Amino acid sequence: xxxxxxxxxxxxxTRGQQVTLSCSPISGHRSVSWYQQTPxxxxxxxxxxxxxxxRNKGNFPGRFSGRQFSNSxxxxxxxxxxxxxxxxxxxxxxxxxxxxxxxxxxxRLTVV
Amino acid sequence: KQEVTQIPAALSVPEGENLVLNCSFTDSAIYxxxxxxxxxxxxxxxxxxxxxxxxxxxxxxxNASLDKSSGRSTLYIAASQPGDSATYLCAVKGxxxxxxxxxxxxxxxxxxxx
Numbered sequence: 001x002x003x004x005x006x007x008x009x010x011x012x013x014t015r016g017q018q019v020t021l022s023c024s025p026i027s028g029h030r031s032v033s034w035y036q037q038t039p040x041x042x043x044x045x046x047x048x049x050x051x052x053x054x055r056n057k058g059n060f061p062g063r064f065s066g067r068q069f070s071n072s073x074x075x076x077x078x079x080x081x082x083x084x085x086x087x088x089x090x091x092x093x094x095x096x097x098x099x100x101x102x103x104x105x106x107x108r109l110t111v112v
Numbered sequence: 113k114q115e116v117t118q119i120p121a122a123l124s125v126p127e128g129e130n131l132v133l134n135c136s137f138t139d140s141a142i143y144x145x146x147x148x149x150x151x152x153x154x155x156x157x158x159x160x161x162x163x164x165x166x167x168x169x170x171x172x173x174x175n176a177s178l179d180k181s182s183g184r185s186t187l188y189i190a191a192s193q194p195g196d197s198a199t200y201l202c203a204v205k206g207x208x209x210x211x212x213x214x215x216x217x218x219x220x221x222x223x224x225x226x
Contacts, residue, residue, distance in 0.1 A: 006155075033213070043201070043216040056213050090155055092214075100146045100161035101203075101214065105154060 002026065004093050004104035012110045018079040021107045025072050025093030031055075032074040033101070034066060037088040046089075049074050050096075081111045114139045116204055118217035125192055126225050133187040133220045135202035140180045143205045146214070147176050147187050150199045159200075160187070192224045 005024040013019050025032050033056075034046040045058040049068035066076040072093075078085055088108050092101040115138045125131055135145070144163045148156040160169045160176040162185065168177040175188040185202055199221045203214040 004155075035214075035216075042218045043203075043214075045213045045215075048213060058213070088153075092156075098144060098163055100144070100158055102158060103148070103156040108153070 004091055004102050006089075006091050006104035006107050008107060009105065010108045010110075012112060013081050015081055015083060015111055017081050018077060019081060019109060020075055020077045021089055021091075021109075023074045023076075023091030023093075023104060025074070025091075026102055029093035029095055029102075030072050031094045031096060032068055032072060033092045033094075034074070034076050035090045035092065036060075037090060037106075038086075043090070046076065078109075083111050085109065086111045114142075114204060114206065114215045116202060116215050116217040118200075118202060118220050120220060121218065122221045122223075124223040124225065127192060127194060129192050129224075130188070130190050131192055131222075133189070133200050133222070135185040135187070135217055137183045137185075137204050137215075140183050141206070142180065145176075145178055145185050145202060145204050147174075147185075148201045148203065150201060150219070152199075156201065189222075192222075194224050194226050197222055197224050 007022045031050045033048040037043045048056040052068045063079045068074045088106045090106045092103045094101045117136045119134045146161045147159040162169045162178040173190040178185045199219040201219045203216045
């Protein structure tokens with residue numbers, strides 16, 4: 001069965017612009033989480049969506065937002081990009097409960 | 113606040129060696145712990161998932177143990193191969209089933225030399 005699909009794989013944006021990243025979870029998975037990975041901070045939790053509702057949120061500024069659609073696909077948006085937003089953004093999906101998480105290949109965002 | 117630490121940060125071993133990667137966490141109230149592998153510039157591949165009620169899980173040459181009371185998990189890799197070279201990450205899930213938040217360690221970067 002298909003894994004977690006993230007698009008696009010690579011993105012280059014200019015400071016001040018905004019960007020939207022997409023994540024399609026494994027079929028049947030209703031929980032979608034987003035993480036930011038940087039060399040300095042490692043993997044940090046951004047937010048989680050479950051059945052179109054944000055269930056958890058990490059410690060990131062309001063420029064980072066997301067949403068989930070009725071088919072469980074999720075998007076995250078970053079507005080007013082800063083150089084420090086350059087990172088690998090990873091999406092993970094899971095069945096509820098005691099199941100583990102499956103990650104996508106990530107979107108590499110470079111802000112110049 | 114849960115904190116996850118992985119030691120060592122980097123490890124270089126000759127092919128064929130058995131090795132142990134360590135993961136420690138400060139709050140023993142976890143729901144489960146998951147080990148991942150990450151190749152450079154790629155996403156995370158799940159290796160093993162251990163529920164809080166379990167002591168260990170095995171998959172092929174990999175064995176992961178969990179000691180909740182002491183806040184420790186180890187990943188044992190038997191007969192290491194150059195293809196095992198990657199960064200290994202452990203992540204804990206909090207004490208509830210309805211949270212999607214994983215807390216990650218900083219990872220151990222493993223190099224297996226032929």
